[in-house]
Amino acid sequence: MHFLAPALALFAVLVVAPPIIHLIGRQHAERRRFAAVVFLRRALERVARRHRLKQIVLIALRALAIAAVPLLLAKPFVERPSQLPASSAASQSAVIVLDNSLSMSFRSGSETLLDRAKARASELVHELGPDADAGLVLATGGRTVALTADRKQLAKAIRDVRATFLPTDLLSAVARAEELLQHASHLQRRVYVISDLAAHGLSGHAAPTENNIEYIDVTEAAPRNNLAIIDLRVDVENGGGMAVAIEIANFSDAAAKQLPVTLKVAGKAVARAFIDLDAHEKSLKRFKVEVDSGKQETVAVEAQIGADALKEDNTRLAVFSPSRRVRVLLVDGDPRDARRADELFYLQAALQEAARVDGTLQVRTSTVDRLSSVDLAQVDVVAMANVKYPIDSVELRLFVERGGGLLVSFGDNVDVEAANQSFGDLLPAELQAVRGAEGGRPESLALLPTQHPLAISLGAELADKSGLGAVQVSRYVLFRAPRKDAVELFRLSSGAPALLERRVGKGRVLAYCSTLDRDWNDLPIQPIFLPLIEQIVRSLGGGDSGETPRTGIVGRSYEVALADVDRVSVAWPSSRSKTFNLQKGMLQFSEGDEAGIYQIKKVTGETVAAFALGISPDESDLKPATLTSAPKLEAASLGPFKRSVELWHALGAALLLLLLGEAIVTRR
Amino acid sequence: MRSFEFLDPTALSKLGNLELRARTIVEGALAGLHRSPHHGSSVEFAEHKEYSPGDEIKFIDWKAYGKFDKYYIKRFEEETELSAYFLIDSSASMGYAGKAASKLDCARTITAALAYFLLKQQDQVGLVVFDEKLRAYLPPRARGGQLHELLRKLETLQAIGRSDLERALTYVSEVAKRRSLIVVLSDLFGSEQADEKEWQGLRHLLLSLRAMKHDVAVFQILDDDELTLPFSGTSLFEAMEEGSELLVDPDETRRAYRREIDRFVASYQQRFAEGDVEYHLVRSSDSPIDVVRDFLSGPLRRIR
Structure with missing residues (x-):
């Protein structure tokens, strides 16, 4: 418990007054010579327990009532754990940076971290001061909601946020949030970063900032164990076969024993193995697969490991195209x-x-x-x-x-x-x-x-x-x-x-x-x-170079040289497609936001190439950020936050009840 | 309304002369009664009384009927042979005085008044003063100086010690050879803790007295304070007989105390009734005149 005026609370020592008065009163009791003392004694025996209890209750009530007065004047309050920083209730201009990167798909209990982050963001919007305005920035660089006092619009925008396969860039997101705050109407300006605060999202150099940045860690310091396939390379084996190398990382503090690794080609499981991985160890698992030399078409290669809390990085796809001689x-x-x-x-x-x-x-x-x-x-x-x-x-x-x-x-x-x-x-x-x-x-x-x-x-x-x-x-x-x-x-x-x-x-x-x-x-x-x-x-x-990258990373630019075409359409794994113009025979594709195989097609519909985009290996490493270059992270409290709860209203009510109780007990 | 009705115990106590006080009380009591309260079958005619159902027909005065056309009963002065023993408890508890006179004062006044009356009737009156011991004894006599002797002893009484009624009654049973009236004036404290076995001893003694044709009347004298516990504020009560102390908040204890004292009074009332003993609860604030009048008009008449 804390007090706004702690000096006044010292008067609570008066709590000892009623017992002292009681004891002094006993010593100064009036002496009476009386003939029927024996009946008094008998009566006292009958009521002694009740009388003693009443005395104790009365003394306690009076002591508490006396103590309550200075405590009331001292304005007590307690700090209780909160999911949100205390500043959220202030009148301010705030921008919420919501992390919807891949690592936020990590499942904690029955919900993902993104579900939790959205809930926190909604609570934050709800708790903002009555005249506050707020905006929304996504940590993956997606849609931005400018500062608005329309809470419904903001709440809807938060509800509409979906999980992505994209990597986190919190520093850029914070920079964009600060741009929004440049024209804010309030003097108090804050950026609330709601994220898993994994180290990969806070790497790089942070620009100095004038605004207050509050970090809300939705992992709640829970363990972030994760196993992931961080690379899948498919090369042409001498003689036309397929050489597959699967790199698996254990980002956990515990070793993984007998982790199943499955290789699928064209949707069909062709190999399976089990590996042991120590904590924070990486391992390369190689497979050699025979491919029908007569077939020249591209096939999808898929690697899988056992399930864990972040299932998205337990699967990785690659494209294998038999090289032309x-x-x-x-x-x-x-x-x-x-x-x-x-x-x-x-x-x-x-x-x-x-x-x-x-x-x-x-x-x-x-x-x-x-x-x-x-x-x-x-x-x-x-x-x-x-x-x-x-x-x-x-x-x-x-x-x-x-x-x-x-x-x-x-x-x-x-x-x-x-x-x-x-x-x-x-x-x-x-x-x-x-x-x-x-x-x-x-x-x-x-x-x-x-x-x-x-x-x-x-x-x-x-x-x-x-x-x-x-x-x-x-x-x-x-x-x-x-x-x-x-x-x-x-x-x-x-x-x-x-x-x-x-x-x-x-x-x-x-x-x-x-x-x-x-x-x-x-x-x-x-x-x-x-x-x-x-x-x-x-x-x-005109053959496959053997080194031409047929894999890329979600969220990063992917470039591929294409002969004899000026315009192609790219089909996403989810089947949506978009047309692109080639620059000097090169397709520069930077809109890949899904993990999986993308098809490049001529305008006639003929598939000319395929490539796979995988999740950034950084996203699989969920280790928390250290006090590095995150803006003001050194001074930030990552929670659990504390919130002041004023007690003097309850104390005032309690005082009234004490006085009422004292009156009732006295009259009984 | 007679002027005696206004004599309250406090006013009476201010009459320093006990004899005067006794006379005043008796005259006051008699003023409320018929002029001649002692009636019997003596040969000396005393008065006429209008007939009422229940009166014996043989005492109807037919001559008076002839004169007045109403039935009158002839009543006669009785020749008294009564001996009365007044047993006064002078234990320390009898010294308690609330707003009225002390209980011992009250006992002293009642005794003086009744003795005065009885001696006037040529009855013999004796006195036993007791606490845990017998403090004084005046054998019953009817001679003229007996009243002064008795009053002198009453005036010198001091409330000290504990009470032992059984011892006093035992003594009286030994000295009272003829049919007597035994009047006990006590607060009965001291025996309040008597268990059933001890009460049986007292009861046996009372039955013995009744068997000896003695009549027993008990005046239990209690102060109003003892009946109601009117005090307020935590007090340290000091027992008058044992000297023990008890810290009590009367406000908290009053209800339970009253239950205890009521139970105490009721138990004696019931026990004396069972032992054919006249019992009177007297508050020290009660008018002695009323007390004496009640006694003269009731029990004493029956005894005679």
């Missing part, structure tokens, strides 16, 4: 007896390694002289390394226009004029001259910002210091100005284009300014060489 013809422009000196030594080695790994590349070699005898219809990609021109390029042109891919690299055999005459119109840019590095200092390569699949799949590796930056180019072919339809992918440190691509007919031509052996540069001995060459060949061959 790419047939590559390597044309050796400078064959040598010594294998290491051969122009194709590095190129052939790189592609054969890739072919060995997944079996979807078929590599064979030829020379310029024998090129005319090759049936290009049986080839998907032609790589011409340091070829001496002129050559007959008619077949080559037809090959490209029909959809073939052509990779051209240069070397000591290059004759700029002859090359331009032979197939300069095929190249992304005509050749100008052969140059050495300026000042004798070798030049390096750099990746240009682009949405090309090559950049998307290998962007991080290429941009790494050990990637293109490590390549030293001592001699190269200087291109003339690239054609308008050409795309510059790599550039030399001098600024000259290094790798150019151009679409010709249904095919594409890629020109690299230097050699694919070590004569003019050291690219072939750099770690990036092997994946780069493989990607280039797969890209030109």
Whole structure:
């Protein structure tokens, strides 16, 4: 119990007055000589118990009544636990940040955390001061309700909030709430964050804030144990099979024993295993699944683990698309007896390694002289390394226009004029001259910002210091100005284009300014060489790159390169769909808010690709936020909150009852 | 209305002379009675009384009937041979005085008045004063100096000690050789705790007295305070006989106390009735004149 005027409460010690007066009264009782004392004694024996009880009751009533007066004047109150902070009843402008992210689907008892959060939000709206106005912001970035005094509208908006698969971004939500409060009518402005306050929702840097932020933790400090599939990778196994890797995390404080893991392909369970996971441990479970090589269509792969309080992350989907075999013809422009000196030594080695790994590349070699005898219809990609021109390029042109891919690299055999005459119109840019590095200092390569699949799949590796930056180019072919339809992918440190691509007919031509052996540069001995060459060949061959991401994360942007289409429609797992225009052959899809498989279709309805969006692994980790960068979280009380309950009204009533009781008992 | 009716006990107590007080009371009592209260079958004619049903026909005065055409009964002065013993309880509890005179004073006044009357009738009057012991004894006599002797003893009485009525009655049973009237004046405190066995002893004694043709009358004298417990405020009550103390809130205890005292009075009333003993409850605030008158007109007439 607390008091507004505690000094007055000290007078409650007067509670001892009635007993003292009683005792003093006994000592000062009037003495009477009386003859019939024996009858008094008998009478007293009869009424003694009742009399003593009455005395005690009277003394107690009087003592309590006396004590009640100073306590009443001291204005007592108690603090009782509350689901909401005490500030909620104030007159204010308030914005409620309601977390409807995936982690709020965590089930606690018979309700989800979102159900509880909505209930808290509704209570909050109900309890706001009579002239308060309030708004609503969703922590997943959804709909916003501006400040309004219309409680019904706000209550309806809260009721309409649905659980999502989206990740939490409380800091952004708080920032949006503060924007709403900028034009608030009240001086008291508060942001109420109703969330599970998991650490993943409060990561990042919080901007300083002037407003009061109240955090309401709907987990009520209950354990947040969760098991989740945080990744599902499906790769092509050498020979055409499927290699599945399921990453499972135990975000609990307790170990999980014999956790069932089920793999389904096309809706049919094909494998099942049991794993043990220690607390806070992650584990990778691999499966190999045979796939009918005759079938080329995309299939859905689904991984499942046993149920827990957050069921949404117990299932994860991926898309498996059997890779199309790419047939590559390597044309050796400078064959040598010594294998290491051969122009194709590095190129052939790189592609054969890739072919060995997944079996979807078929590599064979030829020379310029024998090129005319090759049936290009049986080839998907032609790589011409340091070829001496002129050559007959008619077949080559037809090959490209029909959809073939052509990779051209240069070397000591290059004759700029002859090359331009032979197939300069095929190249992304005509050749100008052969140059050495300026000042004798070798030049390096750099990746240009682009949405090309090559950049998307290998962007991080290429941009790494050990990637293109490590390549030293001592001699190269200087291109003339690239054609308008050409795309510059790599550039030399001098600024000259290094790798150019151009679409010709249904095919594409890629020109690299230097050699694919070590004569003019050291690219072939750099770690990036092997994946780069493989990607280039797969890209030109139109097959699955093997690295093209067919999975993404709900709430994040997903990009996919699509050939031969400008406009597609995307069908959500829930069957709703929307049409998108492609930018330079790229679909940028950032509206994925469901977990599952999305279908990309041409306007004609033909499915051209599919991808799966999974839940952000961060959302599965429900560990509570620590005192990090959340705005004012350091000073915040996460509850249970306390609310003052004034007692003096009840005490006043009690005093009246005490006085009434005293009067009644006295008269009896 | 006679002037004696206005003599209340307080006014009487202010009459210091006990003899004067006795005479005043007796005259007051007699004023309310027929002039000659003692009637019997003596040979000396006393008066006429108008006949009323129940009177013996043999005493009808036919001559008077001839004169007045009404029936008159002839009544005669009786020759008295009565001895009266007045047993006065002088224990400490008899000294209690509320607003009226003390109970001992009340007993003293009643005794004096009755003794005065009886001696006037040539009866013999004796006195026994007792507490737990016999404090004084005056043998019954009818001679002229007996009244003064008795009054002198009454005036010197002091309320001390406990009460032992049985001892006093035992003594009287031994000394009273002829038919006597034994009058007990006591608050009967001290024997209030008597159990049935002890009461049986007292009852046996009373029956013995009755068997000896004695008549017994008991005046239980109680103060109004003792009957009603009118006090208020927590008080420390000191017992007058035992000296013990008791802290009591009279307001809280009054009802239970009255039940106890009523039960006490009723039990003696019933027991004396069973023992053929005349019983009178006298409040010390009662007018002695009324008390004496009632006694003279009732029990004493029957005894004679």
